[in-house]
Amino acid sequence: MLNDCLRRQDGVITLRQAQAVGLSKQAVNRRVRLGLWRQCSRGVYFVDDRPFDDAARVRAAVWGFGEHAAASGLAAAWWHGLTRFAPEVVDVTVPRGSSGRKRSGARLRRRDLATADVVEVRWLRVTALPLTAIEAAVHARRDRGVMDRALQRDATLAQLWTAQLRNKGRYGSPAARTLLQGAGDGTHSAAERLLVKLLRDARLTGWRANHRVGRYRVDVAFPAAKVAIEVDGWAFHVDPTEFQIDRERQNDIALLGWQVLRFTWLDLTRFPDRVLATIRTAISA
Numbered sequence: 001m002l003n004d005c006l007r008r009q010d011g012v013i014t015l016r017q018a019q020a021v022g023l024s025k026q027a028v029n030r031r032v033r034l035g036l037w038r039q040c041s042r043g044v045y046f047v048d049d050r051p052f053d054d055a056a057r058v059r060a061a062v063w064g065f066g067e068h069a070a071a072s073g074l075a076a077a078w079w080h081g082l083t084r085f086a087p088e089v090v091d092v093t094v095p096r097g098s099s100g101r102k103r104s105g106a107r108l109r110r111r112d113l114a115t116a117d118v119v120e121v122r123w124l125r126v127t128a129l130p131l132t133a134i135e136a137a138v139h140a141r142r143d144r145g146v147m148d149r150a151l152q153r154d155a156t157l158a159q160l161w162t163a164q165l166r167n168k169g170r171y172g173s174p175a176a177r178t179l180l181q182g183a184g185d186g187t188h189s190a191a192e193r194l195l196v197k198l199l200r201d202a203r204l205t206g207w208r209a210n211h212r213v214g215r216y217r218v219d220v221a222f223p224a225a226k227v228a229i230e231v232d233g234w235a236f237h238v239d240p241t242e243f244q245i246d247r248e249r250q251n252d253i254a255l256l257g258w259q260v261l262r263f264t265w266l267d268l269t270r271f272p273d274r275v276l277a278t279i280r281t282a283i284s285a
Helices: 002-008 015-020 025-033 054-063 073-080 129-139 144-152 157-166 173-182 187-201 240-255 265-270 272-284
Strands: 012-014 037-041 044-047 070-072 090-094 106-110 118-121 124-127 208-213 216-222 227-232 259-264
Touching (some): 025 037, 054 070, 054 124, 070 073, 070 129, 073 124, 124 129, 129 157, 157 173, 187 216, 187 272, 216 272, 227 272, 259 265, 259 272
Parallel strands (some): 090 106
Antiparallel strands (some): 070 090
């Protein structure tokens, strides 16, 4: 039972868990004295027969603040698989009345989370996907790619808004609200305007906005090169019907002899040079 517990918990175990599988406090202390276990914080231990990886680090940081603590922010985003790299500082949220001091490697936030805003993922309490997405997007320098990936998973825009309204007044709430407002019906238009600005600033010519190709109008077209550029709004990710319509639309335009390039808001905001390089290659082919 002990080995199974350690295996699924990345080598991290609490005193209460150790006692539940039959170890006494004295037995735990003996393992620490022998160098077999490392004490991470009061009542939290790591079995030192394996690498202390990011999963162990995040888990130990959260458990160090008690059984009601939850990973939040970028730590929760990484745990959910919304970001590639674990943050150096682990955000931990605890109830307002909880005891506990700040520790190196952890950022403590005190607030009461609703039951709907906490889930258990791989035996660790973390903020639920909707709340995680809006909080992490703000911490990640307002990276809407985090929200984008959440919407490609099980979250919906309505769920993100519900989590936002349920947690008004928290750190980063105004910035998250701005991101969510931009994720509404106007997102596609805002992305189109950003694309047009990129083209103008790069002094690219020969393009037309809202250009008709067959029975469709494409966001931006280079008629001479027969290159059509489409900007994917958030509905592209969250609405299966919209996704299917976009696929049929793209195929119809391609059958008319046009090359179709697709870009997302993340492409336009985070990788504009790559977007422009792709467009230049397409229109010069």
